[in-house]
Amino acid sequence: MTEEKKKPEQSGSEKKGLGRRDFLQGLATVPVLGAFALALSRDLSYERKRKAQAFSHARKRTGDVKEVKIALLGAGAQGQVLMDACLKLPGVRFTAVCDIWTEYNQRRAARMLDKFGHRVNAYEDYRELLAEEKGLDGVLIATPDFWHAEQTVACLEAGLNVYCEKEMSNTLEGARKMVEAARRTGKLLQIGHQRRSNPRYLHCYEKLIRETGLLGRITSARGQWNRAVQEDLGWPQRYEIPESVLHKYGFNSMHQFRNWRWYRGLGGGPIVDLGSHQIDIFSWFLGANPAAVIANGGTDYYAKTTHEWHDTVMAVYEYETRDGIVRAAYQTLTTNSSEGYFENFLGDQGTLHISESAGRGGVYREPQAPQWDEWVRQGYLLAPEKAGQATRADAVLDVRETIAPDRHDIPVIFNDPYHMPHLENFFDAIRGEADLTCPAETGYETAVAVLKVNASIEAGRRLVFDPREFHI
């Protein structure tokens, strides 16, 4: 693998040109000085920028950005996140919202959008929305997973482009129908694995792994998402949804409606809600789908009656990459938040530590690996913080351990809402100005990889993927 990678250019040689397209694709190629300047300017102009963004909707019509008209299905917590991000993007106009919790989620979304100058029609049933709303360009779907397939297929067949939150469906059958509908209609279907559009992740994949092979031969990967203990979500009694409405939309109680992620048949549990994002990164960065997985898990802490999916999951994937086997361990805990969430890629030349959280991340050179000075000079990495030195007089160097590596920062700063670039990619694709970073087929491959974890737990053994499973 490494011989195909770009070699560091020598000092004095012609520097690599950094094109406008690269810059626009998420600042992935900003050279180090540019990154510093960008960071500095962002800090200095933070207040001004934030306030300017708040008024961006007023500028939408005056800019040269083609307006995209959208509707939101599902105005709960994730729908709110998507709305917040969209309101910071020029040229996006909400015209309708849909949520079955009419007295709370729906009312809140409609009023909020109204205060930002988006006059929207509000619906309880998405079918009514599709029948009434004309002139839509796209739909954002942030409803519970078990609604994704039906709603996505209906929207695509109504001629609309769709951004659907992950997991694209709670069943592979549903996910398959979504892919087929996208192909049949020729409409866009973006799946909400938003890291695929994150400039930091793009830089790490494009520059550090694919272009330079900085990590050497990747032999293993590790990821986790640990969360502290949480109580079940409640609801204001005065805004309770009538039982008949809950039943109409597939919920047997208000508790189940509010905590659907834990219920079989509705969601997939934390491995799907959280792990899906990071297992997607495993496959993306390794350039392969997994060959096998073995997993263990269970509902060990919470009540099984209300937490039908596992609160604790540990899985080990095997990837057969063109450079050899890579074993990738993943865990999600919902009883302890230690070390939060991240993904690690470990190669014989270095380690990449990355997280969606901007406060985490770094690249570590193995002591025996060639120096990375030239990559630093070219802006692929920031200069290292020296490590490996004992700082305490009484500290003892354990000769059985390899000396600690230097830590390099990733030279791309990203402080915007996490979903903003992914949504922007979707809207740009609608305008014909970009290709989707996570089209239906990619989302399907990730769904195959992720849903097999729960299957392995149920089976109590290692499960092998047939490569044909990933393709439709």
Added chain:
Amino acid sequence: MSRPIRSVLALFWSLSILPGFLHAQKLEPIEIELPKPMFVGTPQNIRVPNLEKPLGSPRPPFLAPAGTKNVALGKPVTSSDPEPVIGELEMITDGDKEAVEGSYVELGPFLQHVTIDLGTAHTLYAVVVWHYHKQPVVYFDVIVQVSDDPEFKENVVTLFNNDMDNSAGFGSGKDLHYVETAEGKLIDARGEQARYVRLYSRGNSNNDLNHYIEVGVYGKPVS
């Protein structure tokens, strides 16, 4: 009178009067009932200049004269946004500090304010505000004022101001941004006497909306 002479006289007054005042006003920690910590979901990146470092431990007790209590409890609230996105204004003084649906009011975007009418003049020792502590969030242009004028045109005292670029027009604030927690933000009211308490904010690090779960005003009626 020159400034040095005034300063000396003020110091003399403080040294001679203050001990007697403190003796007469027995100080006790004010009792603030705290809600459950509620950091859930995926916090967005927070990169905010002039951000106060977390204390890393519970807030030290805040001393105030004996008998000080939350005099805002159940008091009427008005707002620059009379039609909140969700929730009702009375939630701000209903004593419910939990960061759950149905416990907070969400006001519209940009600069918004709420005003609490304490009914009569009070001597105020602390204002404690919980904007929204379900996630680690920073609110911008947080300004807390007290006055005996419901319009806040006269006799206005600013207790807290972190509007560093004076975008709200009340002067540049020197106070730091801070991350919302279940402890709420305690602002020293310095014994000011007022009937009305007004709080401004201009969005937060997640979005441009403004939220209040609860505001406690700790003081005693002016006798």
